[in-house]
Amino acid sequence: MEKQCQSCGMPLKENQGSEADGSLSNMYCNLCYKDGAFISPDMSVQEMKQICDEALKEKGWIKPLRWVALMQIPTLKRWKK
Ligand SMILES: [Zn+2]
Structure with missing residues (x-):
């Protein structure tokens, strides 16, 4: 996968x-995570969905595709409770 x-x-x-020690994270990208901490630690899953929706829209993704991509966000490790 x-x-x-x-x-x-x-x-x-x-x-x-x-990571804090300078190694690369296997979990998070450089837009979300830097030096061992989230760049926007107070962001809600709703805000993340909005940001991703805008980013994908700019890439030309049509709405049904964006919807599928956004659906998976709450299942990711950061947001799973
Ligand atoms: Zn990320």
């Missing part, structure tokens, strides 16, 4: 975030 950021759901490739 392809790795994806456990915060925003984007594919995790060359865009890994960094």
Whole structure:
């Protein structure tokens, strides 16, 4: 299975975030996670969905595809309770 950021759901490739010791995170991307901490620690899952929706819209994703992508966000590790 392809790795994806456990915060925003984007594919995790060359865009890994960094841990406090400078190593690369296998869990989160560099837009969500830096130096061992979330960049926006107070963000809600609703806000994350909105940001992703805008980002995907800019990439030209049609609404049904965006809907599927956004659906998975609450199941990611960061948001699962
Ligand atoms: Zn991310």
